[in-house]
Amino acid sequence: MRIGVLAIQGDYGKHRQMLESLGQEAPLVRTERELKECDGLIVPGGESTTLTILLQKHGLWDPLHAFGRRKAIFGTCAGLILLSREVRDHKLASLNLIDLEVERNAYGRQIDSFIDRVRLDLRGTPGSMEGVFIRAPRIIACGMEVTPLGWHHEEVVAAENEHIMVSTFHPELTESTLLHRHFLTKVSRFLHD
Ligand code: GLN
Secondary structure (H helix, E strand, O other): OEEEEEOOOOOHHHHHHHHHHOOOEOOEEOOHHHHHOOOEEEEOOOOHHHHHHHHHHOOOHHHHHHHHHHOEEEEEOHHHHHHEEEEOOOOOOOOOOEEEEEEOOOOOOOOOEEEEEEEEEEOOEEEEEEEEEEOOOEEEEEOOOOEEEEEEOOEEEEEEOOOEEEEOOOHHHOOOOHHHHHHHHHHHHOOOO
């Protein structure tokens, strides 16, 4: 299985390391051709405005949208912002691949970064992990076909629909591979489509 890591901007190196530690080939993706060779894709955290502009400039916006309708994408933090249906008070387009309404930088300035426990329920498998929240977005509303996978207190901080998986925090910055392993299972479901 080839899980690409979008390497236009942001925290792609750590995602790659984590995938490789799980025995996966994890090519960096910067072009449409590289994207086409992948079975799944991680869109890392970074800065969503910059990422959006660069993806459009590199001609990757439409290919990414088409990819997410057939194969699995895991978006973390800024990646989640890009994949969501609606971003509150944001003028740039989003890919609208998962029915979430989100708010950017939603934890305020003083506490824009923190680490705290996240409770998981990965489709019947309970667990928990450390969540690293860096100028993180908040999920304001989840659509009917979205399944929550993780909570910080009562708030949903990780979720998925058929093809797309997201977290508001950075799972690649911890020791826990739970979310990445869940994503590998998701990718494998669309291998022969
Ligand atoms: N605040 C950033 C944004 O709006 C996201 C931060 C992150 O990806 N860690 O794009």
